[in-house]
Amino acid sequence: MEQLDRFLTRTRIAYFSMEMAVRPEMHTYAGGLGVLAGDTARSCAELQLPMVFVTLVSRAGYFKQRIxxxxxxxxxxxxxxxxxxxxPLDAMTGVRIGERNVWIRPWLHVLKGPEGGEVPIILLDTDLLENDPADxxxxxWLYGGDDAYRLKQEIVLxxxxxxxxxxxxxxxxxYHLNEGHAALLTLELLRRGAGPRDQASGVGPVYDIGQVRGQCVFTTHTPVEAGHDRFPYELVSRLLDSPVPLGELRHLAGMDAFNLTQLAMRLSGYVNGVALxxxxxxxxxxxxxxxxxxxxxxxxxxxxxxxxxHLYQQHVPHWQHEPELLVRALLIPEDEIWRCHQLAKxxxxxxxxxxxxxxxxxxLPLIGCARRMTGYKRPLLLFQDLDRLAAIAAKHPFQVVMAGKAHPRDGLGKQAIRQLHEVARALAGRVACVFLPDYDMELxxxxxxxxxxxxxxxxxxxEASxxxxxxxALNGVLNLSVLDGWxxxxxxxxxxxxxxxxDRHDEPDAVVARHLYDKLENTVLPLYHGDPEAWRRLMRQAAAHIGSHFNSQRMMRRYAAEAYLR
Structure with a gap:
């Protein structure tokens, strides 16, 4: 506990996330949500914000992908x-899940910033001899199992x-909730602040919703209603030892199903999305x-x-602590940008x-595309018309590298991975396409x-963000993207x-694919092959303009000023 003592007196904000990419060796993340949480923690350490981070230990990780x-x-x-x-910390707590008590032990990882700042990360673990083997x-398993397993995990978190x-x-x-997975913490705060039952009227206990709202910040990431965690109330009543009666719980979390996003919104005084x-x-x-x-x-x-x-440090000292200074990358010689890019490539x-x-x-120019393999990401859009793509490559040669995991229960996502391999075989000799398995933080x-x-x-x-x-863009790579998210x-x-x-939402995939082919054939690839000086100028501009604004230091300064200090 000595390692924790130095944090106790100063820490005032807790950040909860089901997944968190702390470091590559810790398989506690699945994708963008966890990487964001990890970047948040890293910036908080550098900015020395008074925060503690809470996540699950996820001993078996998300999964290791083999193709x-x-x-x-x-x-x-x-x-x-x-x-x-x-x-391991010398503490333990319990939660009631169904008919059993489940004990939870914390692990501590201290994340250190480059200038001496640090934040504690608490990883919750139920793999204890005191627990039933199932518990x-x-x-x-991060995001594993069925609805019951998922709800149990969210009770633990x-x-x-x-x-x-x-x-x-x-x-x-x-308390900052990074997505709805941690929404049940609001019920614990309600229980803690509940007043006694009014003996005369029989009403109560009285819950101070206003107090809980004053304590909670909720960041939602899922932009479609179907993507939010919902559970049938039969399951909730069987597993959740709720301090709030079922009737009031329906009022807070939805009448038809227990909606964790709605619960978090109802009980958070500050709610934000992750892009305009x-x-x-x-x-x-x-x-x-x-x-x-x-x-x-x-x-x-x-x-x-x-x-x-190293290049930025030479030209823009303090760029890591104050990334807004990266706008000065506009003064770095373009040849230096290109030299560094060639080494990274x-x-x-x-x-x-x-x-x-x-x-x-x-x-040859290398097109990179890596994303969670799921329908709305449209991983096959580039390959809608293989003959057109091959004709473009004949005029302006290029190559493609892809990566990404499909959730084990996402049949369409898995099918997309199979189709990407079929496409790579069909394009062999005309466009080199490779798929890198087991996409993770290092890759x-x-x-x-x-x-x-x-x-x-x-x-x-x-696309939420x-x-x-x-x-x-931090590395001078140029974005070619649909207008969505950030x-x-x-x-x-x-x-x-x-x-x-x-900038519209109603264009069919085939139309968007034609836009993509037109932009590659008439603008992007001719520039790379025909005007290297202009290409290097764009690389420098992207690094300066995007890196100086779209960074987690700016993000956390805004959270501190607008959300935490309300």
């Missing part, structure tokens, strides 16, 4: 051991997390609530390739050769730094990158 020769995704456990990376696995922080000695003013466009979309989904917008950012020190980091090409046996051409770092063009093709308005393109705010056509199509 068969015919493109089938196979999932394997991605085990890691908290010992050596985390310190010991509740913190093993929300109710258990708040109780454990109190048992450890934290005295907190603010996303806040507008969320406002339509949940009328009656005030939805603010704090656009996501990325941690510049984590996502900038070492050669670029060589690193990626070497990794591709090691993983796939394919040697790509360093002289993402290589891809966003080593690609020449970063492609993003979501179906608007379903997206951050991979921000990471790419790119609506960042795109200055021909200055920071390019838009695919118009």
């Amino acid at each position: 068969t020769a015919d493109g089938q995704q196979l999932e394997e456990p991605d085990w890691w051991r908290p010992e050596g990376l985390c310190t 010991r696995e509740l913190t093993h 929300g109710l258990g997390g708040v109780r454990l922080l109190r048992a450890l000695g934290f005295e907190l003013d603010t 466009r996303h806040a507008e979309t969320t406002q339509h989904l949940f009328p009656g609530y005030v939805i603010r917008a704090i656009t996501n950012g990325v941690h510049v020190g984590t996502w900038t390739h070492p050669v670029f980091a 060589a690193d990626l090409l070497r990794r591709i050769a090691e993983r796939t046996g394919v040697a790509l051409d360093p002289a 993402a770092q290589a891809m966003v730094a080593g690609s020449d063009i970063w492609l993003n093709t979501p179906r608007p308005p379903l 997206g951050t991979s393109g921000m990471k790419a 790119w609506v705010e960042a795109c200055i056509e021909g200055v920071t990158g390019w838009a695919i199509g118009e």
Whole structure:
């Protein structure tokens, strides 16, 4: 407990997230939500914000992706051991789940910033001898199992997390919910602040909703109503030992189903989306609530390739602590930007050769696209018309590198991975396409730094924010993206990158694909091959304009000023 003592007196804000990308060896994340949480923690350490982070230990990770020769995704456990990376804390708390008490033990990981700042990360673990064998696995599988398993995990995170922080000695003013997975913590806060039952009227206990709203900040990420966690009340009443009677719970979380997003919105005094466009979309989904917008950012020190980091340090001292200074990258010689990019590209090409046996051409532009393999991301949009794509490559040669995982229960996502492998075989000899298996934090770092063009093709308005393109821009990689999420705010056509199509939501996929082909054939690829000086100028502009604004330091300063200090 000595490692924790130095945090207890100053910490006033708790940040809860089901997943968190702390470091690559800790398999406690699945994708963008967890990476955002990790970048948040890294910036809080550097800014020395008084925060503690809470997540699950997720011993078996999300999953390790293996791809068969015919493109089938196979999932394997991605085990890691908290010992050596985390310190077990001498504390324990319990939650009632169904008919049993479930005990939770915390692990501590202290995340350190480059200038001495640090924040504690608490990882919740139920793999204890005191628990029933089934309950010991509740913190093993990130997003695994059925609805019952998922609800049990969210009870551990929300109710258990708040109780454990109190048992450890934290005295907190603010609770930040990163997505609805942690919404059950609001019920624990209600229970803690409930007044006694009125003996004369028999009414009560009295819950102070206003007090809880004053304590809670909720960031929602899912832009479609169907994407929010819902559970039938039969399951909730069977598993959740709620301090709030079922009738009142329906009033807070929805009459037809237990909606964690609605519960979080109802009991949070500050609610925000993760981009301006996303806040507008969320406002339509949940009328009656005030939805603010704090656009996501990325941690510049984590996502900038070492050669670029050295370059920035030479020309823009203090760029990591104050990324807004990166606007001065406009003064860096373009040849230096290009030299660093070529080194980062060589690193990626070497990794591709090691993983796939394919040697790509360093002289040809490399289109990178990596995303969660699911329908609204449209991973196959680039390959709508293979003959057109091959004809473009015949005039302006290019190559493609792809990566991404499909959720084990997402049949369409798995089918997309199979089709991508079929496409790569069909294009062999005309366009080199490779798929890198087991997309993770380390592979993402290589891809966003080593690609020449970063492609993003979501179906608007379903991209909440997206951050991979921000990471790419830090390394001088140019974005070619549909106008959705953060790119609506960042795109200055021909200055920071390019838009695919118009800013509208009703264009069929085939039309958007034609826009993409037109932009590649007539603008992007001719510029790369025909005007290298102009291309390098755009690289410098993207790094300066995007890196100086779309960073997690700016994001957390806004949270501190607008959400935490209300």
